[in-house]
Amino acid sequence: MNDKQTRIRRWRLACGGDEQSAAGDGLSERDQRIEQALNALYLADQQGGGKKGKGGLGGSSPRVARWLGDIREFFPSAVVQVVQKDAFNRLGLKQMLMEPEFLAALEADVHLVADLLSLGRVMPEKTKHTARQVVAKVVAELMQKLQSKTVQAVLGAVNKAKRTRRPRFGDIDWYKTITANLRHYQPDYNTVIPETLHGYARKKSQARLDEVVLCIDQSGSMANSVVYSAIFAAVMASVPSLKTQYIAFDTSIVDLTEQLADPVEVLFGVQLGGGTDINQALAYCDSKITRPALTHFILISDLFEGGNNDEMLGRLQTMINKGVNVIVLLALSDDGKPGYHDGNARTMAAMGAPVFACTPDQFPDLMAVALVRDDIAAWAAGNDISVVV
Structure with a gap:
């Protein structure tokens, strides 16, 4: 293939084109299949404008499953996940997640797990088994990626805490x-x-037992944070020198601490998409804290309060005054770029609680800093993390 043909190929695959002229433009049979797969998604909603490519996947689950098989063949996993996400957003394919055959054909990632959790209440029984397998696969991959670093960071901090x-x-x-x-x-x-x-100081045999309370907002906007926080809670619960609690909330509260041995069970205990009552959640968590000076409380929320906002802020201030190490994470997600309630974030920061978002790769180091009660704001600045002030 000469330089001109290479340029034409790249432009065709980037912009799409008329199926009849594909061979004339030098596209191989494989390239034509790639173009057709991309046209099916990215030209689906174009009307006119000189485009003659046929877009759309229709409402046929088998056809969509075949299309997913094509993109898995043509592209690496990271690209497949992007294309899948675009398909859900542009073509409204979420309803097809209810079908086991379609679900089994998907490339599993955190975003897909979040989608499955959001459908948990309406998912038919025939699909739940497949959904659980998909979630278990993603959880296993995340555990393998994150567990070692987290345990190492947490144990190092606990062993040097005094x-x-x-x-x-x-x-x-x-x-x-x-x-x-x-x-x-x-x-x-x-x-x-x-x-x-x-x-x-060297630890004595009767080492102190630090407590970590993860309080996670399970409203729909926090879906990815829910997935990652459940993984980290399960990892920390496996560390004998920590007592870890995991509380999820919307307008109700679900204490999932007893399920931490199995993060898949934790995730299926979450119900995404409800309202938000942070005040009620803080009241519950505060009732579970018996040793404030040894407790690290991590609130993971975008801070859009649907309950009593003033009372919520007052409860958080009371926790801080009692000596609880309070940290507010606006998101625990891959991009670390949350939308959040600016007023509440600034008020909490003024109380003395560090308020910011972080990625899963940064969370183990955050916990190591928190457990020895070092300056979290300084740590965040050193890692190019923007802290609310």
Whole structure:
């Protein structure tokens, strides 16, 4: 294929075209199939405008399943997921998720799991078994990706949670020690001679048990955050030196702590798409906190309150005043770019709670910083995370 043919091929596959001229433009049989698969989606809603490509997938589930098979053949997994998402948004294919054969043909990812969870209440029994298999596959992949880093970060933080100014040599925190002793810099020796050491005390056999409470907003806009938070809650629940609780809420509250051994069960215990009563959820979580000084409370919500807003803010301030380590995550998602209630976010930040969004890759390090009660705002700034002020 010469340069001109290569350029034509790229433009044809990018912009679509008339099926009759495809061979004349030098498209191979495979390229023509790729173009037809893309036309079916991206030319489906075009009327006129000089386009003669036939778009649309129709209402036939077998035809859609064949189309999904084509795009899986032609494109890598990441691209397939993008095309699937576009198909759901542009062609309204969500209803087909009710059909097991169609569901089994999909490329499973976090977005698909969120869609399945949102349909949980209306999904027929014949589809639920397939849906559970799809969710289990995604959960297993996420656990494999995130578990090791999370456990390592959390255990490292718990093991070094108690600071001392008389550490053993191997337990010295050199960064804090040097920073605190910069005034003792000796120019003649080109070094700092520390007056005070900072480090970590060795854990006693009866180690303290930190508590983590994840309080997750299960309104529809928080779907991806629900999936990731359930994974992390399950991982942290497997760490013996942590006591982890997982509470989901909309206008009602579901305490899923007892199901954390199986994150698939946790996700199927969530009901996406309801309203939002953060105030009620905070009241419930506060009743479960018995040792504020050892409790880390992570509220994951876009902060659009449907209940008593003033009372909600008051409850959060009370938690902070009691010594609970409160962190507000506006989203726990791949893009980390949430829509949220700016007024509530700023008010909570003024109370002293760090308010920001983070990605799943950043969450283990966030928990490590939280468990030793370091400066989370400074950590976020060092990771290019925008914190609400």
